[in-house]
Amino acid sequence: MAEYDYDLFVIGAGSGGVRAARLASELGAKVGVAEEYRIGGTCVIRGCVPKKLLAYGSAYAGEIEDARGFGWTCEGLRFDWPTLIHNVRREVDRLNGAYTRTLEKAGVDRFLTRASLEDPHTIKLAGRDGTVSAKTILVATGSHPFIPDVPGREHFITSNECFELEELPKSIAIVGAGYIGMEFASIFTGLGVTVTVLHRGDQILRDFDDDLREGLAAAMRNRGVGLRMNAEAASIEKEGSGFRVNLKQGDCVTADLVMAATGRLPTTMNFGLQKIGVELGWNGHVVVDEYSKSSVDSIYAVGDVTDRMQLTPVAIHEATAFAETLFNDTPTPVDHSFTPTAVFSEPEIGTVGCTEHKAREMCRSVDIYKNSFKPLRATVSGRDETMLMKLVIDGETDKVLGCHVLGADAAEIVQMAAIALRLGATKAQFDATRALHPSAAEELVTMRQRWEPPAAVAGSDAAA
Numbered sequence: 001m002a003e004y005d006y007d008l009f010v011i012g013a014g015s016g017g018v019r020a021a022r023l024a025s026e027l028g029a030k031v032g033v034a035e036e037y038r039i040g041g042t043c044v045i046r047g048c049v050p051k052k053l054l055a056y057g058s059a060y061a062g063e064i065e066d067a068r069g070f071g072w073t074c075e076g077l078r079f080d081w082p083t084l085i086h087n088v089r090r091e092v093d094r095l096n097g098a099y100t101r102t103l104e105k106a107g108v109d110r111f112l113t114r115a116s117l118e119d120p121h122t123i124k125l126a127g128r129d130g131t132v133s134a135k136t137i138l139v140a141t142g143s144h145p146f147i148p149d150v151p152g153r154e155h156f157i158t159s160n161e162c163f164e165l166e167e168l169p170k171s172i173a174i175v176g177a178g179y180i181g182m183e184f185a186s187i188f189t190g191l192g193v194t195v196t197v198l199h200r201g202d203q204i205l206r207d208f209d210d211d212l213r214e215g216l217a218a219a220m221r222n223r224g225v226g227l228r229m230n231a232e233a234a235s236i237e238k239e240g241s242g243f244r245v246n247l248k249q250g251d252c253v254t255a256d257l258v259m260a261a262t263g264r265l266p267t268t269m270n271f272g273l274q275k276i277g278v279e280l281g282w283n284g285h286v287v288v289d290e291y292s293k294s295s296v297d298s299i300y301a302v303g304d305v306t307d308r309m310q311l312t313p314v315a316i317h318e319a320t321a322f323a324e325t326l327f328n329d330t331p332t333p334v335d336h337s338f339t340p341t342a343v344f345s346e347p348e349i350g351t352v353g354c355t356e357h358k359a360r361e362m363c364r365s366v367d368i369y370k371n372s373f374k375p376l377r378a379t380v381s382g383r384d385e386t387m388l389m390k391l392v393i394d395g396e397t398d399k400v401l402g403c404h405v406l407g408a409d410a411a412e413i414v415q416m417a418a419i420a421l422r423l424g425a426t427k428a429q430f431d432a433t434r435a436l437h438p439s440a441a442e443e444l445v446t447m448r449q450r451w452e453p454p455a456a457v458a459g460s461d462a463a464a
């Protein structure tokens with residue numbers, strides 16, 4: 001008789017968990033997976049996919065305006081939120097079914113319930129008698145929204161509830177200016193909601209390149225988004241049918257809804273990790289090595305729960321490397337270098353590699369090439385829009401360390417640029433690449449003029 005019920009038991013059927021379970025099963029392992037909410041996880045059910053569908057829906061507002069410049073008459077158009085959210089939910093249901101069938105086809109046993117750990121090889125499934133055992137357990141429990149600990153915090157909605165709204169508010173205050181905050185600010189603005197973003201820092205999108213941060217902040221303000229920097233929520237009170245956010249700085253903001261977009265914490269509490277001695281890091285993430293192994297030999301973890309980079313392709317890569325290592329006899333350390341990422345705001349951001357700031361910390365010499373220009377389409381649509389392209393180069397090796405784009409299709413452009421950066425392309429090789437004309441992306445292979453920081457004016461008062 002087998003020593004354990006399963007070779008592998010996965011807790012959480014999101015991006016990482018589903019990939020690991022399927023691959024391990026296809027490689028011959030006996031696999032079980034527990035999911036307490038819906039198979040597919042955050043990305044599919046209440047993250048990337050439904051969010052991007054809402055962003056598409058919201059972008060039509062600008063596109064219809066653009067169409068007028070191209071000769072179209074667009075009278076009598078109106079937007080209906082129930083139709084959009086209903087169609088988005090239908091696609092989410094379809095994906096939920098597709099992910100479920102993927103596991104089924106791969107022969108993975110599925111338990112739609114909460115799992116907790118009894119010991120390093122034993123799992124308790126809520127609502128079922130007894131326990132199941134596994135040689136290896138993979139924790140792929142993802143992350144959940146962090147909600148600031150202020151009086152009235154129960155009034156906050158998070159990105160989760162944005163997908164549950166039956167009607168659109170007239171106004172919303174979004175606390176936090178990370179990528180999720182900026183994406184929802186953009187979506188709601190396009191759909192006609194009055195948006196105020198409150199952020200305790202002095203610029204949006206910490207950790208992104210400064211030119212992207214400034215460029216997107218300016219573009220969002222131009223679209224009518226109220227961006228209030230150095231504004232920290234002190235408390236939230238109900239006021240009439242809406243809410244009042246009192247700020248530490250003294251004044252307040254009122255809105256129909258208040259959303260917390262203040263980051264996400266790894267989901268590691270209350271299912272036995274601490275009890276069995278798994279080491280957790282500063283924000284509760286599972287501490288793992290490069291093969292995703294935790295401090296307990298039989299317990300591995302992948303995806304948001306390890307807080308390496310909270311992105312779907314990262315969770316999938318970690319899960320694939322885990323399955324290769326344990327079930328295909330191919331030790332595969334994870335490698336997150338040159339992982340591209342996007343902000344699906346309007347305008348969009350696509351970015352890969354080093355920011356200028358980081359490059360200046362790492363390299364002795366850094367060259368910057370950047371250009372801001374009016375995209376061709378905007379010359380006729382009349383849209384007030386500026387596109388930004390920026391390359392960060394190691395001045396000693398000529399290697400392209402970072403590529404940053406703000407503007408239409410930035411994510412699509414940067415996905416392709418990421419291949420070149422990963423292969424170690426140099427600026428000379430970018431320059432030797434023929435341009436595709438007329439396109440916006442051709443700018444990345446035609447920038448010849450190195451950007452020089454503005455020279456300090458002799459005798460000027462810098463603080464003036």
Ligand SMILES: Cc1cc2nc3c(=O)[nH]c(=O)nc-3n(C[C@H](O)[C@H](O)[C@H](O)COP(=O)(O)OP(=O)(O)OC[C@H]3O[C@@H](n4cnc5c(N)ncnc54)[C@H](O)[C@@H]3O)c2cc1C
Nearest residue numbers: 012014015016036041042043047115142303304310311312
């Ligand atoms: C609004 C939003 C937008 C996003 N947009 C993007 C984007 O554009 N691009 C991108 O790359 N990433 C995006 N992300 C991030 C992306 O969704 C995550 O990085 C990814 O889903 C992480 O996958 P995971 O497998 O680690 O966790 P998840 O997909 O979150 O899966 C974890 C699963 O574990 C389950 N679970 C937790 N505890 C238990 C338990 N004890 N028992 C049983 N089941 C349990 C949960 O219900 C969940 O289904 C977005 C996230 C959000 C919230």
